[in-house]
Amino acid sequence: MTTQRTPTPKAIIFDLLTALLDSWTIWDASTPTGTSLEGRKWRKQYLEVTFGSTNYGPGSAYEELVARSAADSGLPSSAPEALFRNWKDLEAWPGVGRVLRELREKGYLLGVVTNCSKELGHAAVRSAERTAEEAGEGKWEFDAAITAEETGWYKPAMQAYHGILPLLGEDVRPEDVLFVAGSAGDVVGATKAGFRVVWNNRVGLERKGDALPLREGNSLDEALLDFL
CATH class of the missing domain: 3.40.50.1000 (HAD superfamily/HAD-like)
Structure with a gap:
């Protein structure tokens, strides 16, 4: 357009x-099922949480918001932990x-x-x-x-x-x-x-x-x- x-x-x-x-692929891979069914929901919630924040600081650091959005999406703490481990696997779009x-x-x-x-x-x-x-x-x-x-x-x-x-x-x-x-x-x-x-x-x-x-x-x- x-x-x-x-x-x-x-x-x-x-x-x-x-x-x-x-980043969507590693979000998916970091969920318990490893699928977009859980990953897409978490990723969208993450966007809502980060874009709904203002200042960066204690209680609103990036890793904290990622973990909060996972919990809000019904995911265990193992999901954000896996995401940070998988961070090295980020790849660019074609x-x-x-x-x-x-x-x-x-x-x-x-x-x-x-x-x-x-x-x-x-x-x-x-x-x-x-x-x-x-x-x-x-x-x-x-x-x-x-x-x-x-x-x-x-x-x-x-x-x-x-x-x-x-x-x-x-x-x-x-x-x-x-x-x-x-x-x-x-x-x-x-x-x-x-x-x-x-x-x-x-x-x-x-x-x-x-x-x-x-x-x-x-x-x-x-x-x-x-x-x-």
Whole structure:
């Protein structure tokens, strides 16, 4: 779905765990049954809990919210424990590495904003970077990446999105950014933060609120078609 063409952004910032990485598979694998029947319910509850929070801190740290959403979904404590053990198995959606390299070649600054702890967030960022390395030659890194723990805010708070801007350079303003959302909450939050938004709706999540992305697709290529 496409609307009007927009000016070329200076930076493209990604949601990490849904727009770039297939975190849904390890959520499923970490449940007692190892199926999407339990995993999808837990994952959706996790999105509700994290996007319903504001400040990051004691009682609302990422690992605590993951465990709380598991309990809210009727899962035992072994489920979040298994998820954290499985974290190293996070993999990118098909084509992500190639797209990241293509965007870099076009001169965009590339970054990540994620509702995650510092330790798990940057481990997941590295998973995405390795995918880009495997799609080409040589080391590949994002220009900037920041977690909820580092900003002190969870998305959809504006501060969570704007926290990455100083890391990209003093001349990068909200209107210079294209945000690649992975969830409906990101479409709303990033729009309110002043970013232009496209949505890689890989798993077919329902829309929320009145904010509409410039484009919605079920792959990174489709969501970013106007910028590749």
